[in-house]
Amino acid sequence: MPTQDAGTDDEISQTDPSGQDGATTQPRAAALRRGMAVNTTPKPSVTRPTAFANLSARRRVVYQIIAGRSTEERGVDSLDVELFADYHQIHLSDDGSPGELSEAWTDQAVVDRLAVVDDAMAIGTSVNVTVAVRVEVLDAQPAADLADYDHVVEGSMQVRSGRIVVMGCTDYEPDAVRVRVPIGPVRVRAASSNLAEAERLGVDSDEALQTMERLRVQVWPAPSEEPVVWKRWVGESGLRQDR
Numbered sequence: 643m644p645t646q647d648a649g650t651d652d653e654i655s656q657t658d659p660s661g662q663d664g665a666t667t668q669p670r671a672a673a674l675r676r677g678m679a680v681n682t683t684p685k686p687s688v689t690r691p692t693a694f695a696n697l698s699a700r701r702r703v704v705y706q707i708i709a710g711r712s713t714e715e716r717g718v719d720s721l722d723v724e725l726f727a728d729y730h731q732i733h734l735s736d737d738g739s740p741g742e743l744s745e746a747w748t749d750q751a752v753v754d755r756l757a758v759v760d761d762a763m764a765i766g767t768s769v770n771v772t773v774a775v776r777v778e779v780l781d782a783q784p785a786a787d788l789a790d791y792d793h794v795v796e797g798s799m800q801v802r803s804g805r806i807v808v809m810g811c812t813d814y815e816p817d818a819v820r821v822r823v824p825i826g827p828v829r830v831r832a833a834s835s836n837l838a839e840a841e842r843l844g845v846d847s848d849e850a851l852q853t854m855e856r857l858r859v860q861v862w863p864a865p866s867e868e869p870v871v872w873k874r875w876v877g878e879s880g881l882r883q884d885r
Contacts, residue, residue: 719779719821719822720776720777720778720779720821721776721777721808721819721821722774722775722776722777723774723775723777723808723819724772724773724774724775724848724854725772725773725775725808725809725810725813726771726772726810726812726813727767727769727770727771727772727773727810727811727855728770728810728811728812728813729770729811729812730766730767730768730769730770731757731764731765731766731767731810731811732764732765732767732773732775732808732809732810732811732857733762733763733764733765733807733808733809733810733811734762734763734764734765734799734806734807734808734830734859735761735762735763735799735806735807736761736762736799736800736801736802736803736805736806736807737803737804737805737806737807737820738802738803739761739762739802739803741759741761741762741807742759742762743757743759743762743763743764746758746759746763746764747764751766752766754766754795754869754871755767755793755795755832755834755875756795756797756832756869758797758798758799758869759799760799760800761799761800761801761802762799763797763799763830764811765795765832765857765859767834767855767857768834768837768840768841768855768875768877769840769841769844769845769847769848769855770845771844771845771847771848772848772854773840773848773854773855773856773857774851774854774855774856774857775808775856775857775858775859776856776857776858776859777808777821777859777860777861778858778859778860778861779821779822779823779861779862780860780861780862781862781863782862782863783829783862783864784831784860784862786872788833788872788873790835791833791834791835791858791873792834792835792836792837792838792873792875792877793833793834793837793871793873793874793875794831794832794833794834794871794872794873795831795832795869795870795871795872796829796830796831796832796869796870796872797829797830797832797869797870798827798828798829798830798864798865798866798867798868798869799827799828799830799866800826800827800828800866801823801824801825801826801827801828802825803825804822804823804824804825805820805821805822805823806820806821806823806828806861807819807820808820808821808859821861823861824862824863826863827863827864827865827866828861828862828863828864829861829862829863829864829867830859830860830861831859831860831872832857832858832859833857833858833859833860834855834856834857834875835855835856835857835858836853836854836855836856837855837875837877838877839852839853840853840854840855841877
C-alpha cells in the first residue's frame with residue numbers, strides 16, 4: 643500500500659504529483675537498491691566494514707569510540723552520532739533481526755525516503771557520505787514540529803529485543819550502536835534537515851557539522867500503522883524527492 647501524505651498548516655506545498663518537473667530520482671534509486679544488494683550478502687569476518695576506510699580521520703575517531711563500547715554501554719536511551727550513509731541510507735533494526743530490506747525499496751519508498759519491513763527500516767538520505775543522526779526515545783507521540791525540517795516521514799516496526807540497532811548501510815552490525823526502546827510495536831519519525839546545503843556540497847558536505855545532512859529519529863511505543871509522509875522535500879538538485 644502506498645504511503646499517505648499528511649498535510650498540516652506548516653507543511654510545504656506539494657508539487658506536480660507526476661514527478662516530471664525537474665530532475666528524476668533514478669540515480670539515487672539505483673544506489674538505494676545497490677545498497678540492499680550489498681547489505682543482504684554475508685557479512686565478512688572482519689572487525690570493520692569496508693566503508694570504514696573511506697571515512698575521514700575525524701569520522702574514524704567517532705566511529706572507533708562507538709565501536710569500542712560494550713553492549714551494555716551502548717544500551718542508551720538517546721544518542722547523537724555521525725554515521726556513514728553509504729548507498730544513501732541509514733538502517734534501524736530490532737537487535738538480532740536480519741533486517742531483510744532487499745524488497746522494500748519500491749519506487750514509492752525511494753521518493754518517500756523510507757523502506758519498511760516488519761522489524762527493520764531504512765531511512766533515505768540525500769548524500770552518501772557521513773550524516774549527523776540524533777535518536778530520541780519518547781514515551782508518547784511528539785508534537786509535529788515540521789517547520790525546522792525539510793522532509794518528515796513516519797513508519798512502524800516491531801521490536802522484540804528491547805533494543806534497536808542504528809547503523810549505516812554497510813556498517814559492521816556487531817559493532818553498531820544500540821538504543822533501548824520499549825518492547826513491542828514502535829512508531830519511528832524520521833525528520834531530515836539541512837538538505838539544500840548538503841546536496842549543494844555533495845561528497846564534501848561532511849567536512850563540517852554546519853554543512854552536514856542532519857537526521858532526527860524519534861521512537862515511541864504505538865500500534866503499527868502504515869507509513870505517512872508529513873512533509874515532503876522538494877529539493878533543487880538531481881536528488882529531487884517530490885512526486
